[in-house]
Amino acid sequence: MFKKRSKNLFDAVETLIGRNAILEGTIKTGKVVRIDGKIKGDIDALGVLIGTEAEVVGDINTKAIVVYGLVEGNINASETIEIMPKAKVVGDIKTNILTIAEGAYFDGKSSIITKEIDDGAEKK
Template sequence: MFGKKTQGGSQARIDSLIGAGTTVEGKVRFGGGLRIDGEVRGSVEAVSGDGQTTLVLSDQGRIEGAVAVGHLVMDGTIVGPVSVSDTLEMQPKAKIVGDVSYAAIEMHQGAVIEGRLVHVRPGGEPILPGQA
């Protein structure tokens, strides 16, 4: 998960960590990269709207709240709506309970989404029926 190359070919940078056994209650706002091995009860959102933010949610990680980021690589659980302006990558143990908007998605066998999927243009603009 740490060494995943982004579309531009550079390594995703992780600036902050919420470690295993740690619970954060309230809104988490970040820029750059954030890895969550613990639990967040509240929203997690990127402060930069340029899509250059990366959230990594490990198989031990859990978020109960809304998520809005540029890139999301996950193997844990999110309970709440998810908005990814660029790429969503779901590893085999990943689970989302809530609606998901995404520009690009990669789901490995075993990953689960319980909710609606809405495809958006890169940057977050919804694609309406009949548009490509």
């Protein structure tokens, strides 16, 4: 289900927004966040896990994200984005590795970011 790289990342969920929670505002943390409720605002976290009943309206900036629920906003993940079956993502995404499962819905523009070192310069 998770790529080997990101699996260990999601073993350490530190912040949980519960299924009955409704939050308006920005979430910023250097740790992993699991969202099962409703968020209206941006998320900036090391890792993000969007549960099956979760709804996020806002932009997400992270290292890795797995989406089972709904995201309406742009996602920028430096390593991986996984959109699971029945998940819905509406917005532009940028990442190094993108996985969209059969049955998932994605409406937006996707950009794959690659980082290569060439004489000390980073290429995108």
